[in-house]
Amino acid sequence: MNKAAVEPDLKSMQDEMSDVRRVxxxxxxxxxxxxxxxxxxxxxxxxxxxxxxxPARVPERVDEVLARVLGAARxxxxxxxxxxxxxxxxxxxxxxxxxxxxxxRAPKGD
Numbered sequence: 281m282n283k284a285a286v287e288p289d290l291k292s293m294q295d296e297m298s299d300v301r302r303v304x305x306x307x308x309x310x311x312x313x314x315x316x317x318x319x320x321x322x323x324x325x326x327x328x329x330x331x332x333x334x335p336a337r338v339p340e341r342v343d344e345v346l347a348r349v350l351g352a353a354r355x356x357x358x359x360x361x362x363x364x365x366x367x368x369x370x371x372x373x374x375x376x377x378x379x380x381x382x383x384x385r386a387p388k389g390d
Contacts, residue, residue, distance in 0.1 A: 315370075322374045326381035335387045336378035342371055 329336065346367055353363035379386050 318370075318374075319377070322377055323381060326378045329378070330382055330385035330387060333387045336375045336382065342375075345371060 326336070328334075346364065349363055349367045350360055352358075353360050
């Protein structure tokens with residue numbers, strides 16, 4: 281195989297890899313923006329829940345969110361294992377964050 285035949289393929293693959301990285305970077309920025317929006321909703325919930333007597337952790341809601349997300353993961357072709365791991369982490373962080381924000385006003389749950 282001559283060098284001239286290999287170099288265009290290598291250049292094409294390098295260009296492809298650069299494009300992949302650019303798109304991943306853009307998607308990461310979008311994910312951060314979406315997670316920031318989600319965090320703001322957690323902050324809203326932390327203001328409302330104490331007045332309603334709702335604790336940060338509501339097991340039925342955790343189950344509901346996980347079931348909905350896993351259904352969406354299946355529809356979109358996302359690994360269910362990845363979705364479960366990510367959302368379990370997101371949910372647990374959210375609950376802890378809500379509890380910190382509510383402080384002494386936090387109703388006690390299960």
